[in-house]
Amino acid sequence: xxxxxxxxxxxxxxxxxxxxxxxxxxxxxxxxxxxxxxxxxxxxxxxxxxxxxxxxxxxxxxxxxxxxxxxxxxxxxxxxxxxxxxxxxxxxxxxxxxxxxxxxxxxxxxxxxxxxxxxxxxxxxxxxxxxxxxxxxxxxxxxxxxxxxxxxxxxxxxxxxxxxxxxxxxxxxxxxxxxxxxxxxxxxxxxxxxxxxxxxxxxxxxxxxxxxxxxxxxxxxxxxxxxxxxxxxxxxxxxxxxxxxxxxxxxxxxxxxxxxxxxxxxxxxxxxxxxxxxxxxxxxxxxxxxxxxxxxxxxxxxxxxxxxxxxxxxxxxxxxxxxxxxxxxxxxxxxxxxxxxxxxxxxxxxxxxxxxxxxxxxxxxxxxxxxxxxxxxxxxxxxxxxxxxxxxxxxx
Numbered sequence: 454x455x456x457x458x459x460x461x462x463x464x465x466x467x468x469x470x471x472x473x474x475x476x477x478x479x480x481x482x483x484x485x486x487x488x489x490x491x492x493x494x495x496x497x498x499x500x501x502x503x504x505x506x507x508x509x510x511x512x513x514x515x516x517x518x519x520x521x522x523x524x525x526x527x528x529x530x531x532x533x534x535x536x537x538x539x540x541x542x543x544x545x546x547x548x549x550x551x552x553x554x555x556x557x558x559x560x561x562x563x564x565x566x567x568x569x570x571x572x573x574x575x576x577x578x579x580x581x582x583x584x585x586x587x588x589x590x591x592x593x594x595x596x597x598x599x600x601x602x603x604x605x606x607x608x609x610x611x612x613x614x615x616x617x618x619x620x621x622x623x624x625x626x627x628x629x630x631x632x633x634x635x636x637x638x639x640x641x642x643x644x645x646x647x648x649x650x651x652x653x654x655x656x657x658x659x660x661x662x663x664x665x666x667x668x669x670x671x672x673x674x675x676x677x678x679x680x681x682x683x684x685x686x687x688x689x690x691x692x693x694x695x696x697x698x699x700x701x702x703x704x705x706x707x708x709x710x711x712x713x714x715x716x717x718x719x720x721x722x723x724x725x726x727x728x729x730x731x732x733x734x735x736x737x738x739x740x741x742x743x744x745x746x747x748x749x750x751x752x753x754x755x756x757x758x759x760x761x762x763x764x765x766x767x768x769x770x771x772x773x774x775x776x777x778x779x780x781x782x783x784x785x786x787x788x789x790x791x792x793x794x795x796x797x798x799x800x801x802x803x804x805x806x807x808x809x810x811x812x813x814x815x816x817x818x819x820x821x822x823x824x825x826x827x828x829x830x831x832x833x834x835x836x837x838x839x840x841x842x843x844x845x846x847x848x849x
Contacts, residue, residue: 587738588776
């Protein structure tokens with residue numbers, strides 16, 4: 454393929470559900486490097502409607518037709534997770550680079566096949582989530598890299614709620630194999646930890662489920678019963694290659710919590726992301742980043758009033774782009790933009806397939822550990838993504 458630094462890559466979108474609108478609208482902002490050339494869904498009529506909606510030149514009857522188009526350089530796979538593996542493999546066999554929604558594949562074994570094939574063919578594979586490239590987590594990375602909280606001792610992440618049957622229109626799949634709290638929303642938090650702290654060497658976990666069945670609480674299926682096939686409360690620990698120790702709790706069995714979404718602990722201070730909504734946190738691009746060090750730490754005479762104590766945290770300003778705190782307005786797709794620049798420059802992409810592979814091995818390892826009551830040693834690793842420049846993509 455041509456590696457001209459001015460090259461514009463043609464993107465073919467597989468999967469044209471609601472999330473495709475977010476991706477396509479965001480990619481339109483980067484026409485100097487990406488051009489959405491075509492799309493395919495479950496029927497030609499739906500593809501044509503989506504193409505007309507967004508001014509996309511080509512609509513295809515199916516995925517085979519899109520993959521057969523020699524003008525497509527990168528496949529953006531937004532299909533359901535169950536078909537990620539065959540479609541990502543087919544795209545690579547067709548000579549296309551791939552950027553896929555999470556997960557890379559339904560299993561670690563299938564994900565490994567994807568990465569092996571990409572290496573064999575010299576093609577790039579990138580994977581969501583790319584929320585770690587957002588303003589808050591990049592500010593967190595800057596503080597860590599500048600040594601402001603010292604050597605990293607550990608980290609914790611908490612994503613706890615009482616499930617998605619309260620708001621999801623069709624929540625049944627969330628309680629089946631391949632989902633559950635760890636594999637459904639957990640990847641946002643797991644990838645955030647990996648992007649900040651690097652690869653994990655060992656992990657362990659315990660898990661349980663509070664309910665064998667759950668009732669759908671809202672939407673068109675309200676009152677229906679869901680059979681729960683997966684554990685819904687998982688507590689895990691991770692030993693990073695850096696020596697830091699991580700704690701991760703993910704649950705659909707918690708009615709409410711005052712836990713922060715994520716914290717990073719260093720020898721000189723702490724970084725805290727304390728969102729109120731249990732579904733907010735590293736699954737968003739922005740948010741507040743709180744900072745505390747020895748200089749504003751008090752023990753004797755520490756106020757008893759939680760509000761007064763909380764006020765002693767310093768809120769760090771965010772100079773980085775992609776800092777939206779809105780669920781409706783987000784920057785999904787910047788990982789693909791970065792991957793296109795990486796292909797031009799022949800460098801490592803930030804939202805890499807290698808990190809996605811490691812993340813899936815880690816999450817499967819936690820579930821295996823909980824069943825086997827043993828530590829799990831991870832076999833894969835990855836290159837920790839470089840910090841995102843404040844003026845991205847102008848500096849690329």
